[in-house]
Amino acid sequence: ARPKSDPRWPSGPRPLPIVGNLHMLGRLPHRALTKLAQEYGPIMSLRLGHVPTIVVSSPRAAELFLKQYDAVFASRPIFQASVYMSYGAKGIAFTPYGDFWRRARRMCTLHLLTQAKVESFEGLRTSEIEVAVRRLVEAAAAREVVDVGERVGELVEGIVFKMLVGKSMEEDKRYDWKGVVREGVALAGAFNLADFVPYLAPLDLQGLTRKIKAVSKAADEMAENIIEDHLKGEDFGQQTDIVGTMLAIMANPNSEFFSTFDRENVKAIMLDLFVGGIDSSLQTIMWALSALTKHPRVMKLLQEELDAKIGKHRMVLESDLPKLAYLDMVVKETFRLYPVGPLLVPHESMEDVIVDGHMIPKKSRVIINFWAIGRDPNVWSKNAEDFYPERFMGREIDVRGRDFELIPFGAGRRGCPGIHLGLMTVKIVLAQLVHCFNWELPNGVRPEEVDMIEEFGLAMSRVNKLLAIPSYRLLDTHS
Numbered sequence: 001a002r003p004k005s006d007p008r009w010p011s012g013p014r015p016l017p018i019v020g021n022l023h024m025l026g027r028l029p030h031r032a033l034t035k036l037a038q039e040y041g042p043i044m045s046l047r048l049g050h051v052p053t054i055v056v057s058s059p060r061a062a063e064l065f066l067k068q069y070d071a072v073f074a075s076r077p078i079f080q081a082s083v084y085m086s087y088g089a090k091g092i093a094f095t096p097y098g099d100f101w102r103r104a105r106r107m108c109t110l111h112l113l114t115q116a117k118v119e120s121f122e123g124l125r126t127s128e129i130e131v132a133v134r135r136l137v138e139a140a141a142a143r144e145v146v147d148v149g150e151r152v153g154e155l156v157e158g159i160v161f162k163m164l165v166g167k168s169m170e171e172d173k174r175y176d177w178k179g180v181v182r183e184g185v186a187l188a189g190a191f192n193l194a195d196f197v198p199y200l201a202p203l204d205l206q207g208l209t210r211k212i213k214a215v216s217k218a219a220d221e222m223a224e225n226i227i228e229d230h231l232k233g234e235d236f237g238q239q240t241d242i243v244g245t246m247l248a249i250m251a252n253p254n255s256e257f258f259s260t261f262d263r264e265n266v267k268a269i270m271l272d273l274f275v276g277g278i279d280s281s282l283q284t285i286m287w288a289l290s291a292l293t294k295h296p297r298v299m300k301l302l303q304e305e306l307d308a309k310i311g312k313h314r315m316v317l318e319s320d321l322p323k324l325a326y327l328d329m330v331v332k333e334t335f336r337l338y339p340v341g342p343l344l345v346p347h348e349s350m351e352d353v354i355v356d357g358h359m360i361p362k363k364s365r366v367i368i369n370f371w372a373i374g375r376d377p378n379v380w381s382k383n384a385e386d387f388y389p390e391r392f393m394g395r396e397i398d399v400r401g402r403d404f405e406l407i408p409f410g411a412g413r414r415g416c417p418g419i420h421l422g423l424m425t426v427k428i429v430l431a432q433l434v435h436c437f438n439w440e441l442p443n444g445v446r447p448e449e450v451d452m453i454e455e456f457g458l459a460m461s462r463v464n465k466l467l468a469i470p471s472y473r474l475l476d477t478h479s
């Protein structure tokens with residue numbers, strides 16, 4: 001089908017030969033697409049290279065694509081990154097809809113990423129957080145300027161890695177684990193020309209495919225080692241970490257997942273959990289801390305809530321989290337303004353379908369611009385650009401994919417299966433860092449000067465470091 005010739009194909013900017021509208025995306029595609037949608041509407045069409053693409057930019061339109069017609073749009077396009085990093089799309093996140101994807105995802109939601117499984121790691125989180133807090137107390141005593149991202153990075157990587165594979169990255173000197181995961185995330189999130197103009201793929205003009213191949217080789221060796229270490233472990237079957245649990249389920253003849261997945265599937269699923277699980281939580285915490293540093297009024301209110309509900313004589317416990325209503329609003333406001341997945345992950349249609357009067361052909365790519373929705377004054381009123389957590393007061397708006405004005409985890413069949421883990425990590429780490437420390441800006445930097453400049457990627461991050469001097473604010477033995 002040549003969508004252009006169908007009058008019901010949604011309107012959009014005129015494509016150029018070969019590149020289509022790719023050249024219009026720039027370094028910050030979520031912003032460029034938001035501007036274009038202001039001209040062409042909440043269901044707009046583009047041609048990215050050769051690929052017919054629909055961009056969705058309002059809550060109502062998102063609900064059509066992710067709820068009403070979710071079954072049609074629940075597939076994913078295959079990217080160069082999925083070919084090499086996921087063994088030909090054998091994982092979850094970048095795997096087209098089908099029987100395999102359904103079973104892999106079912107295993108995650110039934111066994112690996114359940115609320116109960118997430119809660120079972122409370123002890124691990126507590127001890128990792130205590131180590132990080134202790135180190136920060138030392139920095140505080142020395143009035144040290146800390147690179148907040150580095151500290152939070154170590155902490156979150158430590159927690160998630162231990163949960164996934166049962167040990168820390170530092171214990172295993174064979175690889176630069178962090179480097180591999182970080183590079184994998186960066187490459188999986190890049191717009192690769194080869195994904196849009198197939199006949200240019202062999203030229204690899206941006207050099208991305210070469211880099212993808214190199215990092216997948218390292219990731220494969222790492223994954224092989226993790227699997228072997230688990231299978232050889234004397235406690236195989238008793239291991240509680242997520243990879244150990246997965247391998248035990250697959251080896252159990254009574255499990256519905258017995259012999260379902262081959263070695264490459266196991267590695268691909270595992271790598272998806274690394275790529276999906278670490279940076280998303282880490283960058284969300286960084287955006288929240290940056291916004292709080294920039295807005296001392298909000299920081300003060302959050303610390304007052306922590307003081308009132310917990311008191312200055314102890315650290316935050318996970319069981320305190322449900323009592324922290326203002327923290328919940330701060331986290332929602334962070335997701336709204338600084339979503340780590342501003343365009344979620346691309347979807348692909350599995351059949352021709354008419355949505356809201358528009359004919360959308362099979363194999364169209366669908367981009368949900370949640371960044372545009374989060375900043376739309378028609379949805380959030382005139383102060384949409386302000387960091388103002390109070391906007392959620394008394395409003396039943398949830399992040400779990402039910403309320404389409406706030407979908408940082410996506411929604412529907414492809415919505416994030418790691419949502420419990422993500423929310424838990426973000427909330428407990430953020431609460432603890434704000435409860436235990438004041439964060440003062442160094443060298444006379446004023447709060448309003450903290451910049452919020454973003455870099456697009458699979459997990460959108462700050463461009464510049466956040467530097468601050470912690471000072472301990474609890475009245476206990478650490479001081």
Ligand code: HEM
Pocket residue numbers: 092093094095105113272273274276277278280281284340341344345346347408409410411413414415416417418419421422423426
């Ligand atoms: C703050 C934390 C997180 C955020 C904001 C987040 C956000 C997202 C988003 C936006 C998507 C795509 C949804 C769509 O396409 O409609 C997604 C998918 C996914 N996420 Fe997360 N995520 C987070 C944490 C996690 C964690 C902790 C894990 C696992 C360890 C995880 C694993 C995945 C996987 C496997 C998918 C692919 C699902 C599929 O394609 O079926 N995420 N996430």
